[in-house]
């Protein structure tokens with residue numbers, strides 16, 4: 249049976265951000281991932297009687313690091329984040345990038361460089377807990393906006409994440425799933441995996457529930473941004489045989505104006 253090391257709590261913040269608290273009871277460690285703001289994190293820690301031990305950042309945007317300073321002041325913990333974005337993350341203590349690891353209690357993440365949304369974006373994959381913290385690179389049924397990358401870079405980042413096991417849970421930075429689902433369905437209306445995912449997402453949202461985390465195996469089948477090299481998707485967008493990065497660029501462009 250699957251017994252994750254981390255117990256992961258999802259904390260909604262700002263308008264549609266998610267902050268994650270990953271707690272290893274046996275290892276006595278508690279990390280927060282992408283604290284948009286400190287208040288709800290402190291409240292959650294106090295409610296559970298937990299002491300924060302690490303702050304993890306995926307990228308420099310304010311809605312992912314805004315709570316860093318106050319949390320450091322309260323708990324005196326190290327901030328771990330992207331080497332390539334170190335100049336834009338005040339107070340970054342430990343810089344990590346592709347191939348590095350990051351240990352939290354009895355868990356160790358493999359770090360991936362996943363540029364595209366921002367140039368210094370990273371993702372943390374905690375294999376034993378089947379948890380991927382990917383910020384604004386990969387969303388449930390979508391991907392982040394391409395602010396600082398090229399289609400080549402963004403697609404190679406998504407391609408890396410796509411190699412992870414199907415059981416991986418995707419803990420992304422925002423609750424954007426329902427609008428992502430509408431766009432995906434507009435491209436690919438007969439995709440059974442996508443239709444099932446959309447139905448589930450609509451049901452969850454109708455009850456006011458979260459759609460995150462999603463499962464990577466389902467993303468591989470349903471998320472158009474992970475299928476830009478799939479001939480079926482290419483045909484649907486009129487780009488059969490095109491380079492995957494060109495298909496990525498086209499559907500990212502369509503999504504921006506959807």
Ligand code: ZN
Pocket residue numbers: 307309312365384
């Ligand atoms: Zn962002």
Ligand code: FE
Pocket residue numbers: 309311312384421422
């Ligand atoms: Fe964000």
